[in-house]
Amino acid sequence: MNRPLFKKADFILIAAVLLVAAALFLLVPKERGRYAEVYVNGKVVATLDLTKNTTASVTGAPSVTIEVKDGAAAFVASDCPDKVCIHTGFVSVSGQTAVCLPNRVQLRIKGGDDDVNLDAVVY
Amino acid sequence: MTVRRITSLGIMLALIFALSSLENALPPLPFLPPGVKPGLSNIMVMYCAFFFRKREAFLLAFLKSGFVLLTRGAIAGIMSFAGGMISVSIITLLLALFGERISVAAVSVSGALAHNFGQLAASSLILANTYTFWYFPVLAVSGVLFGIVTGITLKALTPALGRVLRDKDV
Numbered sequence: 217m218n219r220p221l222f223k224k225a226d227f228i229l230i231a232a233v234l235l236v237a238a239a240l241f242l243l244v245p246k247e248r249g250r251y252a253e254v255y256v257n258g259k260v261v262a263t264l265d266l267t268k269n270t271t272a273s274v275t276g277a278p279s280v281t282i283e284v285k286d287g288a289a290a291f292v293a294s295d296c297p298d299k300v301c302i303h304t305g306f307v308s309v310s311g312q313t314a315v316c317l318p319n320r321v322q323l324r325i326k327g328g329d330d331d332v333n334l335d336a337v338v339y
Numbered sequence: 340m341t342v343r344r345i346t347s348l349g350i351m352l353a354l355i356f357a358l359s360s361l362e363n364a365l366p367p368l369p370f371l372p373p374g375v376k377p378g379l380s381n382i383m384v385m386y387c388a389f390f391f392r393k394r395e396a397f398l399l400a401f402l403k404s405g406f407v408l409l410t411r412g413a414i415a416g417i418m419s420f421a422g423g424m425i426s427v428s429i430i431t432l433l434l435a436l437f438g439e440r441i442s443v444a445a446v447s448v449s450g451a452l453a454h455n456f457g458q459l460a461a462s463s464l465i466l467a468n469t470y471t472f473w474y475f476p477v478l479a480v481s482g483v484l485f486g487i488v489t490g491i492t493l494k495a496l497t498p499a500l501g502r503v504l505r506d507k508d509v
Contacts, residue, residue: 217494217497217498217501219389219441219442221442221490221494222442222443222444223441223442225445226448229445230448230487233448233482236479237480238476240475244473255468255470257466257467258467258468259467296414297411297415300374301373303373304374311473312473313470313473313474315466317418317462318413318415320467322466322468322470324470
């Protein structure tokens with residue numbers, strides 16, 4: 217193939233994408249959350265206090281179990297084929313989200329400085 | 340359509356199935372974020388878009404998601420379809436717009452980014468909210484990295500693939 221692997225313009229494209237990704241990453245405040253919301257089909261089915269260690273199955277998705285431990289929450293059991301939810305591990309930062317797509321379950325950490333409000337972030 | 344062309348497309352599809360299954364059978368690599376995969380089978384979809392007809396690349400991506408649907412279930416199939424269709428659309432669009440002037444890496448990185456974006460959009464539809472876009476920076480960085488990896492692999496494999504996969508009899 218005569219087509220080159222890279223051209224000069226590619227590095228500009230790549231740098232731009234990485235810059236945007238880094239900016240988005242840095243803009244989101246990294247605060248520990250206070251509670252975790254559990255969603256099934258986009259609706260909140262449970263709110264878990266992160267200060268109380270617990271293990272519970274999800275209402276509306278009984279095969280899914282979520283554990284709260286030491287201020288963090290994680291999927292610990294699920295009947296889904298890929299187990300991406302479990303591999304995500306414990307999440308604890310406000311805004312951080314773990315999902316189990318096949319069961320349509322979402323675990324979202326909330327309440328660092330309550331909801332993420334970019335306009336209010338000052339460094 | 341020559342017999343050689345049909346056979347070549349069949350081999351490409353078989354390679355896509357094999358690479359997709361291989362990638363899925365490997366345990367998740369510990370240093371990779373959850374759900375992130377190299378996307379090795381996209382090498383063959385790109386090869387098809389580069390050297391065969393654009394609509395044949397669409398067909399391969401479509402059949403790949405059918406294979407994922409049958410082997411890994413409905414959600415995986417939908418994700419494969421969403422990522423595959425938007426990715427092959429961007430790849431063929433870039434090739435149509437820029438022709439020989441665009442580099443391999445520009446095509447493969449754009450394709451990988453489009454794939455990740457399509458899957459993020461599909462997951463938002465499945466979960467009925469947009470919270471997974473929290474993951475966008477991670478997927479943008481991994482799209483760039485694995486786009487470069489698949490681009491290098493495609494460029495390196497092209498001479499060998501070209502000896503087997505072609506349109507006309509020799």
